[in-house]
Amino acid sequence: MKVTVDEDRCRGHGICLGACPEVFDLTDDGYAEVTMTDVPVEYEKAVREAEQGCPERAIVVE
Secondary structure, X not given: OEEEEOOOOOOXXXXXXXXXXXXXXXXXXOOEEEOOOEOOHHHHHHHHXXXXXXXXXXXXXX
């Protein structure tokens, strides 16, 4: 699984960080960023939860 954050859509709600802090972090400006693009299997469920919980639909999972 690969994950990215659409920087144009992210508004910095931080729901992704709450769902999976191992994969997501916030920039100094308060917007989401991915700390690893190739997600290990043990974090896949949490990344899907972050994707579903993002109100801006800024998380892209492949």
